[in-house]
Amino acid sequence: MLKLVLFDIDGTLIRTGGAGVRAFERTGVMEFHIQDGMRHMNFAGRTDTSLVREFFSRHGIPATPVNFQRFFARYVFLLDHLLPQHRGAVCPGVADLLAGLRALPHPPLLGLQTGNIRLGAEIKLRHYGLWGHFTVGGFGDDHEDRRELTRIAVQRAGRRLRGRLGPEEIIVVGDTPHDIDCAHAVGARALAVATGGATREQLALRQPEWLVEDLTRLHAADLSGRG
Structure with a gap:
């Protein structure tokens, strides 16, 4: 039985129209007086903490x-200031999938x-009206390694459900190869969605259990019926 579905945010649930990267860039300028400090940095699938550590390392900041x-x-x-100024959106199919998961006879925990x-x-998620859907999580200030924060999310969900979760009871949804790796690192199944920066071909190389163009291509029952 499906008991836990963990979602990535950027490129999976929402697109912020560049507000997140812009906030990083302006922080570098306003707080540390570094112009173009994020140039050539790859944000996809990274933790905020690892990105800041790289920024510090590049510019000699302790x-x-x-x-x-x-x-x-x-x-x-x-x-918080920049999100309303950028043209972001909830990714296609997200609202229907979340509603469908919550409407299942035995709805999984969403995290x-x-x-x-x-x-x-x-x-970010409050701005797009999605924060209230999620009960648990693993975040970039929990650990710099995405795989470890996925384990943290699973552990928190287990405590919430008062029992240890089996890998077959968990699905991880994400838009980058990192998300697929995170799923498989905890033995979970991966739903890869090509609404972020990675192509279908790049995602397919990591062998996710599902691979879709966007979340309009499947229904909650498609996920609950496997495993």
């Missing part, structure tokens, strides 16, 4: 707890496995 705190305090303020820090995730 990666101290105080500097991480400075960065993220400014970042979440800017993110997040995301590189966003928790407050950043909340700001």
